Amino acid sequence: MLNTIFDFTGDTSGEWEVICMKTVKGDSLPPVSHLTKTKGDLVQSQSGIWTLKGIVSNLRYTEKEEKEKLVAIQEDLGRPTATFAAFIPIRKSEDWWNLAQDERRKIMENKSQHTQTGMKYLPAIARKLFHSRDIGEPFDFLTWFEYAPDDADPFEELLHTLRNTEEWKYVDREIDIRLKK
Amino acid sequence: MLNTIFDFTGDTSGEWEVICMKTVKGDSLPPVSHLTKTKGDLVQSQSGIWTLKGIVSNLRYTEKEEKEKLVAIQEDLGRPTATFAAFIPIRKSEDWWNLAQDERRKIMENKSQHTQTGMKYLPAIARKLFHSRDIGEPFDFLTWFEYAPDDADPFEELLHTLRNTEEWKYVDREIDIRLKK
Numbered sequence: 631m632l633n634t635i636f637d638f639t640g641d642t643s644g645e646w647e648v649i650c651m652k653t654v655k656g657d658s659l660p661p662v663s664h665l666t667k668t669k670g671d672l673v674q675s676q677s678g679i680w681t682l683k684g685i686v687s688n689l690r691y692t693e694k695e696e697k698e699k700l701v702a703i704q705e706d707l708g709r710p711t712a713t714f715a716a717f718i719p720i721r722k723s724e725d726w727w728n729l730a731q732d733e734r735r736k737i738m739e740n741k742s743q744h745t746q747t748g749m750k751y752l753p754a755i756a757r758k759l760f761h762s763r764d765i766g767e768p769f770d771f772l773t774w775f776e777y778a779p780d781d782a783d784p785f786e787e788l789l790h791t792l793r794n795t796e797e798w799k800y801v802d803r804e805i806d807i808r809l810k811k
Numbered sequence: 812m813l814n815t816i817f818d819f820t821g822d823t824s825g826e827w828e829v830i831c832m833k834t835v836k837g838d839s840l841p842p843v844s845h846l847t848k849t850k851g852d853l854v855q856s857q858s859g860i861w862t863l864k865g866i867v868s869n870l871r872y873t874e875k876e877e878k879e880k881l882v883a884i885q886e887d888l889g890r891p892t893a894t895f896a897a898f899i900p901i902r903k904s905e906d907w908w909n910l911a912q913d914e915r916r917k918i919m920e921n922k923s924q925h926t927q928t929g930m931k932y933l934p935a936i937a938r939k940l941f942h943s944r945d946i947g948e949p950f951d952f953l954t955w956f957e958y959a960p961d962d963a964d965p966f967e968e969l970l971h972t973l974r975n976t977e978e979w980k981y982v983d984r985e986i987d988i989r990l991k992k
Contacts, residue, residue, distance in 0.1 A: 632947040672853040672864075672946060683853075685945045690871060693913040732874040735912075761945065764866045765853060766813040 634686045636760055637670035638717060638772060641678030646715060646809035654793075656721065656803030665717060665809055667774075672765075682719055684760025684772040691735050696745050705753040712756060712776040715809040716785070719762075719769035726800035727763075742795030751788045754781045769803065815867045817941055818851035819898060819953060822859030827896060827990035835974075837902065837984030846898055846990055848955070853946075863900055865941025865953040872916050877926050886934040893937060893957040896990040897966070900943075900950035907981035908944075923976030932969045935962045950984065 640648075640662030648663050662679050670683055689697060726734065738744045748757055755777045763770040777785050789806075792798060821829075821843030829844050843860050851864055870878060907915065919925045929938055937957045944951040958966055970987075973979060 634945055634947060687945045688908055689912060691912055694911040697911040727869050730875040730878040731870060731872055731916075764815055764868045764942065765946070766815060 632671055633669065635670040635672065636684050636686070636772075637668050637677075638682045638684065638760075639666045639668065639678035640664070640680045640682075640807075641666065644678070646717075646811055648807060649810050650806075650808040652806045654804035654806050655801060659719075659805050665807065682762065682769060682772055683765060683767055684762045685765065686758075687761050691738055692745060696749075699749060700745070700752070703749070703752045705756050707756055707758055707774065707776050709756065709776065711778045713811040714777050714779055714782060714785075715811070716773075716775040716789075717807040717809060718773045718775070719771070719803075719805050720773065720801050721763075721768070721770045721803035722800045723802045737800075738797050742792075742797035744792065744795065744797055747788065747791050747795075751781075751784055754778070755785055755788060813852055814850065816851040816853065817865050817867070818849050818858075819863045819865065819941075820847045820849065820859035821845070821861045821863075821988075822847065825859070827898075827992055829988060830991050831987075831989040833987045835985035835987050836982060840900075840986050846988065863943065863950060863953055864946060864948055865943045866946065867939075868942050872919055873926060877930075880930060881926070881933070884930070884933045886937050888937055888939055888955065888957050890937065890957065890959075892959045894992040895958050895960055895963060895966075896992070897954075897956040897970075898988040898990060899954045899956070900952070900984075900986050901954065901982050902944075902949070902951045902984035903981045904983045918981075919978050923973075923978035925973065925976065925978055928969065928972050928976075932962075932965055935959070936966055936969060 640659070641664055642662070644664030644666035646665045648665060651661055653659070660679050666678070692700065729737070739746070755775055758774045760772040760774065762772055775785065821840070822845050823843070825845030825847035827846045829846060832842055834840070841860050847859070873881065910918070935958055939955045941953040941955065943953055956966065
């Protein structure tokens with residue numbers, strides 16, 4: 631078991647109940663009624679109907695000032711009041727990955743204000759990013775959001791804003807799975 | 812088998828003969844006489860005396876202009892004339908990983924000219940970087956260099972230059988393994 635690797639298993643029972651599962655772009659995933667997040671390891675375990683694996687890594691675009699702000703205001707996953715969650719696996723196109731670091735940063739921040747947008751909704755909407763691209767997984771990122779039912783409207787607004795950015799034009803597969811504890 | 816994951820196995824026989832193995836900093840690795848690089852998968856296979864696993868990823872610091880230069884002049888591994896190689900696993904300190912993206916970039920390029928230095932020795936000295944930090948491995952990076960025997964001196968110069976940079980102050984474990992095909 632590693633502290634950096636997590637398995638997200640979709641199945642007929644589990645920790646989180648699936649309220650809604652929608653294919654936003656690209657190929658769908660088989661429907662499941664529950665999702666469980668567990669500490670994983672590098673073994674390609676296939677439990678449940680499907681398992682997606684993601685790795686916690688260092689922040690790859692965030693600059694000093696942004697990082698300091700994030701650390702000061704963000705909250706961890708697992709707050710008792712955060713009974714709503716969203717699990718959104720996404721993949722970005724080859725065009726995205728062919729860009730250099732400064733080009734990706736420019737699109738993410740200067741043009742799309744990804745970090746600024748997420749920050750607006752902190753600490754109410756906790757976010758966690760898991761990396762999947764380099765380990766042969768079907769998605770590049772698994773994104774996880776947790777919030778209290780009262781923050782459901784701001785969460786929709788956050789998603790709407792992100793999906794209308796230039797960055798999102800590079801997303802070629804996206805599944806939106808809403809969860810309740 | 813994945814095209815992005817590689818196992819480096821140290822053993823008593825194998826593809827590359829170990830000419831010299833030196834602990835530059837931190838804990839040593841058990842001595843081996845041969846090293847073999849194979850396509851791996853996520854299973855934690857322990858073959859040989861030790862196995863180190865690394866993942867090929869996108870370039871995380873390289874900017875557009877540098878990337879275009881690199882792509883134009885670098886050569887792949889496996890050239891028949893490149894019968895000398897160096898396998899150098901390194902780990903960087905927590906201080907490094909606590910820095911933000913722009914701080915790490917500043918140390919690597921503005922202050923240490925990491926990419927510029929490597930570029931000076933292209934295409935003669937082919938380089939490949941494998942990432943290990945996020946998959947629970949003992950090193951953060953496995954670096955691999957390949958060159959013809961005639962380029963052994965320039966290679967020493969390249970290493971000497973890199974090891975004297977500000978970036979290298981953050982390296983807290985480094986093993987230098989020289990190989991011959």
